Amino acid sequence: MSDLGLSFIDETVNETNHWLNVLAERLDVDRQHAYHALRSGLHTLRDRLPVDECAALGAQLPHLVRGIYYETWRPADVPRTTRSTEQYLEDLSHRLTDDRDPEVRATAEAVFGLLKGNCGSGIMDKVRAAMPDDVATDLFDKG
Numbered sequence: 001m002s003d004l005g006l007s008f009i010d011e012t013v014n015e016t017n018h019w020l021n022v023l024a025e026r027l028d029v030d031r032q033h034a035y036h037a038l039r040s041g042l043h044t045l046r047d048r049l050p051v052d053e054c055a056a057l058g059a060q061l062p063h064l065v066r067g068i069y070y071e072t073w074r075p076a077d078v079p080r081t082t083r084s085t086e087q088y089l090e091d092l093s094h095r096l097t098d099d100r101d102p103e104v105r106a107t108a109e110a111v112f113g114l115l116k117g118n119c120g121s122g123i124m125d126k127v128r129a130a131m132p133d134d135v136a137t138d139l140f141d142k143g
Helices: 007-027 031-046 051-060 063-070 085-095 104-118 121-129 133-140
Strands: none
Touching: 007 031, 007 063, 007 104, 031 051, 031 063, 031 085, 031 104, 051 063, 051 121, 085 104, 085 133, 104 121, 104 133, 121 133
16 A cells, blocks of 8 residues: 555655655755755756756656746746856856755756656757757766
8 A cells, every 4th residue: 555545646755755865965965955956956957948848858757856847937938048057057056055055066967967867868868959068068968
């Protein structure tokens, strides 16, 4: 029997916990800061993707992570233009405001790595193609 009565809820809780544990280990932070890094990294990426790629990536995420991903999203405001790695990292740093949050570059690389390890290669190829070349090579490819 499912802990919560619905197996898909138990599965997404387990998947989300796994994602947070992986991110916490990669960034050497506690789960609270791993959550903040995941949320910040997902929002920074999401806001730079065209709507179709954004929705396709969202469909690949565990249900709970998908809710985090879409929180506060306004499709009419995207995609935001990012022209450089520095600008991407600056935008991410505005979301990572706690002194105990992980380093910005490490967060970007870890979130990209987590997504590449858990989402289909087809959508991740589209995500990479939607980014400026230096963001793709400096952050995405290193994740």
